[in-house]
Amino acid sequence: MTVVESTPFVPVQTRSERPTSFEPEDFGTPTGREVNWKLSDVRRLAPLFVDEETEVGDDLAVTYDVDAIESYLVESTGHDVAPRGEIFEPEDVVAAIAWKRCANALHVRIPEGETVAEPLVARIAGQGEGRHANAHIVLEALPGSDATIVLEHSGSAAYAQNVEILVRDGARLTVVSVQEWDDTAVHASAHQAVVGAGAYLKHIVVTFGGGAVRVNPSMRLAGEGSEGDMLGLAFADAGQHLESQVYMHHEGVSTKGDVLYKGALQGEGARTVWIGDVLIGQDATGTDSYEKNQNLVLTDGTRADSIPNLEIETGDIAGAGHASATGRFDDEQLFYLQARGIPxxxxxxxxxxGFLMEIVQRIGIPALEERLAADIEAEIARGAGLAPASRAGA
Incomplete structure (x- = not known):
């Protein structure tokens, strides 16, 4: 009798091992059991799993106001036009469909050595609930340049988006993605960035609106002495699902990275998901890295998932660590304020x-910071009549 030994199935455990493909069929349709979908709102995100043409007549599901960045736009027609695809590799079916169905990229390029004083803002507006659109955006900062690019999302649509970020040697770039969608919107976005030698990238995700919003950023600190900050803020109301799966990969020597995401939740069914992965590669000696996620639960009936992961392949590092905390109001803080006559x-x-403004104040754009501060106040006012949380969310 011949004994046939079968190889046991071993699920993907780390972010660096996840398969990539430009073919949607290689991923299949998510069921919610996959490692990168098990905490997602698969039911509401399902429209983005459909591989089909998205244009309806002559009208598009999403419009782009790019007047403010027109002088920095570069024509990018076709899948093979460089630098599109230089570093971007889809990690899930939504990104693969967006790649396939969007042949022409929105390409913003900051010229070599140029410092752009004012933020470059692209406004992306959904034109109707359920209308489906795919996009590929390339943000490129040439050597020695310095700029801030803001992507603002509003309206309603089922919107799949890939964002490819290239920070060349010695450049400094800030990228801010703001989600202020209507509650009927569904949005999934994959941001993939590479940072060159002596370069710096500050990447910020702010999400207030949308029914189900999943923004997954990854950053490769590839060049020697490269630095990156990954910051995020989410405020989830009743029924909202706001998610970010964050990945920072230290590849180069003497790189420095900081990850800080904060969330607030109020109302029945409000949910946030944060999964943070940091990989310090075997050649990334001298690395200094830290990641932290904090969530403030304002009412009962909410859920905040927070999973930090740290993988280290070399012992020659300056420092590395991670932290996660989810809880309700600090009673001592409330007592301190009330003892001084504050209702x-x-x-x-x-x-x-105070908890959320730590992220807002690091954006570095006064007008946007002021607007987001007002949004936070509006969110708090919206939940003022809800009962405070008696315990932390699960």
Missing amino acids: EEQARRLVVV
């Missing part, structure tokens, strides 16, 4: 604002 409702507002 409880106002004290709670001050605590929430």
Whole structure:
């Protein structure tokens, strides 16, 4: 009798091992059991799993206001036009469909050595609930340049988006993605960035609106002495699912990275998901890295998932660590404020604002910071009548 030994199935455990493909069929349709979908709202994201043409007549599901960045736009027609695809590799079926169905990229290029004083803002507006659109965006900062690019999302649509970020040697770039969708919008976006030698990237994700929003950024600190900050802020109301799976890969020597995401939740069914992965590669000696996620639960009936992961392949590093915390209001903070004559409702507002503004104040764009501060106040006011949380979310 011949004994046939079968190889046991071993699920993918680390972010660096995930398969990539430009072919949607290689991934199949997510069921919610896959490692990168098990905490996602697969039911609401399902329209983005369909591989089909998205244009309806002559109207597009999403419009782009790019007047503010027109002088920095570069024609990019076709899948093979460089630098599109230089570093981007789809990690899931949504990114693969967006790659396949969007032949022409929106390419923003900052010229070598140029410092752009004002932020470059692209406004992306959904034109109707359920209307489906795919996009590929390339943000490129040439050597020695310095700029800030903001992607603002509003309206409603089922919108799949790939963002490819190239920070060349010695460049400094800030990328801010703001999600202020209507509650009926569905949005999944994959941001993939590479940072060259002596270069710096600050990447910020701010999500207030949308029914189900999944923005997954990854950053490769590839060049020697490269640095990166990955910052995020989410405020989930009743029924909202706001998610980010964050990946920082230290590849070069003497790289430095910081990951800080914060979330607030209020209302029945509000949910945030944060999964943070940091990989310090075997050649990344002298690395200094830290990641942290904090969530503030404002009412019962919410859920915050927070999973930090750290993988180190070399012992010659300056430092590395990670932390995660989810909880309700700090009673001592509230007591301190109330003991000084501040009413409880106002004290709670001050605590929430102080907690979230740490991210907002690091954006570096005064007008946008002021607007987001107002959005935070509006979110707090919207939940003012809800009962405070008696315990932390699961």
